[in-house]
Amino acid sequence: GAGVSQSPSNKVTEKGKDVELRCDPISGHTALYWYRQRLGQGLEFLIYFQGNSAPDKSGLPSDRFSAERTGESVSTLTIQRTQQEDSAVYLCASSLVMGGPDTQYFGPGTRLTVL
Amino acid sequence: QKEVEQDPGPLSVPEGAIVSLNCTYSNSAFQYFMWYRQYSRKGPELLMYTYSSGNKEDGRFTAQVDKSSKYISLFIRDSQPSDSATYLCAMSVGGGADGLTFGKGTHLIIQP
Numbered sequence: 001g002a003g004v005s006q007s008p009s010n011k012v013t014e015k016g017k018d019v020e021l022r023c024d025p026i027s028g029h030t031a032l033y034w035y036r037q038r039l040g041q042g043l044e045f046l047i048y049f050q051g052n053s054a055p056d057k058s059g060l061p062s063d064r065f066s067a068e069r070t071g072e073s074v075s076t077l078t079i080q081r082t083q084q085e086d087s088a089v090y091l092c093a094s095s096l097v098m099g100g101p102d103t104q105y106f107g108p109g110t111r112l113t114v115l
Numbered sequence: 116q117k118e119v120e121q122d123p124g125p126l127s128v129p130e131g132a133i134v135s136l137n138c139t140y141s142n143s144a145f146q147y148f149m150w151y152r153q154y155s156r157k158g159p160e161l162l163m164y165t166y167s168s169g170n171k172e173d174g175r176f177t178a179q180v181d182k183s184s185k186y187i188s189l190f191i192r193d194s195q196p197s198d199s200a201t202y203l204c205a206m207s208v209g210g211g212a213d214g215l216t217f218g219k220g221t222h223l224i225i226q227p
Contacts, residue, residue: 002160033214040123042203043159045214056214098163104215106151106158 001034002026004107006092008055008099012113013082015019021077021110025094033104043091049075082114118142121204121218125194129226134191139216140202141185145216148180150189153201153220162202163189194225 005024013019025032036047045059049069060066064082069075079086088110093104121138128134136150147166151159163178165171165187171178177190187206191198201222205215 035215035217040219042119042121042164042217042219043205043215045216048214059214093158102213103161106160108156108158111156 004092004094006090006107006110008110009108010111010113012115014115015040015084016081018078018080019082019112021079021090021112023075023077023092023094023107025073025075025092026096026105028072029094029096029105030072030103031095031097031104032069033095034075034077035091035093036061037089037091037109039088046077079112082112084114087112088115118216119204119206119218122221123219125210125222125224128194130194130196131225132194132225134194134198134223134225135224136189136191136202136204136221138187140187140206140216142206142208142216143182143185144208147207147213148178148187149205149215150176150178151203151205151217153203155200155206159203170219196227197223199223199225 007022033048035043037043047057052069061065064080067077091110093106095102095104121139150163153159165178168180168182175192179188201220203220204218207213
């Protein structure tokens with residue numbers, strides 16, 4: 001079946017511009033997660049959604065970052081007034097939370113370069 | 116001190132060798148431990164998932180968790196060139212929907 005998809009796969013933008021990244025989770029998955037992976041670093045948790053509510057926004061690095069989710073479907077991560085330090089791969093994951101161990105399935109990521 | 120420490124490598128071993136990958140962590144509340152494999156320009160894929168201390172085996176892969184030492188390991192037997200990838204340890208406090216805390220990843224190279 002279809003996995004997690006993300007678009008665009010690559011995005012190059014100029015400093016100060018806004019960008020919007022999209023994630024399509026696996027159908028039926030109730031939880032959705034955003035992570036950031038900077039070059040040479042591990043994945044950094046940003047935010048997660050249970051349905052369309054976000055119980056944990058603790059990882060968002062600044063108020064320039066925001067995310068939305070429509071129902072139990074698509075999510076968008078928006079970065080306003082991008083800075084060069086925002087350059088990273090942004091990964092989305094989804095999971096089927098049914099109690100017990102929760103496996104997160106990752107998309108291929110969006111590679112963001114801020115010039 | 117970072118919550119999860121992992122040697123980034125690269126770790127280069129000959130084909131057929133046993134590989135040992137490790138992470139240490141500082142948060143004693145972590146109870147769920149995972150190993151992900153990530154190929155270049157791809158998203159991470161889950162290899163092993165363990166709860167609390169103990170061992171878990173799946174084919175050529177064995178995961179070990181020692182909560183008393185805050186130390187987790189992944190062993191790969193009969194390593195293959197296709198195992199060449201970055202291996203990321205991850206952990207969480209809760210087993211349900213919960214943001215994972217990752218190590219930096221170890222870049223593994225299996226020489227044919």
